[in-house]
Amino acid sequence: MYIGIDVGGTTIKYGLLTTTGEVIEKQAIPTPKERNAFIDTLVDLVNQLAAKEDIQGIGISMPGIVRKDGYLLTAGSIKELDDCPLRDILLEKTDNKYPIVIENDANSVAYAEKWIGNAQGRDNYVCLVLGTGVGGGIVINGDIYRGAHGMAGEFGWMLIDKLPPQGNIESASANYRAAVVLGLCQQYNQLKLAENPNFEPINDARIIFDTEDSDPFAAFALKNFYRDVAITLLNLYVSFDPELILIGGAISTNPYFMERLRETVEHYSKRHNSIAYLIGKTIAPIKATYLQNDAGMIGAVYRLHQQINS
Known part of the structure; x- marks a missing residue:
């Protein structure tokens, strides 16, 4: 035991x-x-x-x-x-x-996914965990790749675009764009507070998903969120050539989120000429983690x- x-x-x-x-x-x-x-x-x-x-x-x-x-x-x-x-x-x-x-x-x-989850029998895959921030695990040739100091997989620190002209550039990182709380919820809160300074900020992404059809701020925040998670995944594709990408975190249990994420990744993959050529050849499937x-x-x-x- x-x-x-x-x-x-x-x-x-x-x-x-x-x-x-x-x-x-x-x-x-x-x-x-x-x-x-x-x-x-x-x-x-x-x-x-x-x-x-x-x-x-x-x-x-x-x-x-x-x-x-x-x-x-x-x-x-x-x-x-x-x-x-x-x-x-x-x-x-x-x-x-x-x-x-x-x-x-x-x-x-x-x-865990390699032992009794959706990565059984896989030797080269990437696990992206979406929560408060963005975490990651990299498996190469059947074992975790941790880098020289244990820092490998800190995908949340990757920069996406639109760097601020001065100061800390982490606001343009995946943590603040593609994470559920620091990314989706924080961007939604900023939009709502700009409209109404008395708005009470939220940390529950389900509220944003549930109001997407009725709240234009929720729709806008979600559109950007899907784009930024998709761009993060494209960077992982070309960096590691995995046979599978697993999405972890509570949000991955939402079938609607997973399906729309796949559609968004496909959309941006087709707009990248070199990646588009590899669709159906090397671009790996995206699955939710089995274990939660x-x-x-x-x-x-x-x-x-x-x-x-x-």
Whole structure:
């Protein structure tokens, strides 16, 4: 039995998983923002679960830039964990009883899909995760490509167009254009606030989808959103030549979104002469991820499972 832990900016999901990736028990608690409190919370979770079952190891999914050795260069919105040797700390605090693997959250999704999801049997694919920001996992020749420092797959930092003339250019990045919250919701909120300064900003993209036919601001924001996600995907096509692109995040469970995204990608592919020539030859299909809420736990445990059985 394995312990799986999926750390998010607001919630930590954790549970027990079998050696075939089945989640047999899971719970969730708020994410502590202070470093010592966060570490103590993880140790407490491990002790609670280890008291119930014979544990073979611990797999942890984390936001941010995570080195293969479990060192966090960054930790997403949990700023107090930046530059943190988390794996070494946890090994010490658990008396080195269990092997521990710490993996980036989007890489964990990519691993999970290879194990028991829509990437089974695939050796070269890309996973794009759309949420508050844009994350990514790259699988090359059957294994995660993490780059020299663990930063590979930070697709949200890619620039799309229209750089501001001065200052921070991240406003033109995929995070602020193709993400669900920082992109779609934020652009919609800006449009609504320009019309009505008393508008209450939203963070729920479902409101925008539901009002597309009645609200011209929602329609405009969605049109731009689909375009920017599509352009991001075209850049991934030509950078990695994948056999499959998987879209993760809660929005990928919306069949209407997935179908319209495919149509938008096809539209812009045909307008790019070189890519248009390759349609039907090398341009890979786009699918939603099979696993959703449990993908982080499952993927981190899969890497652990590989390590133990190698």
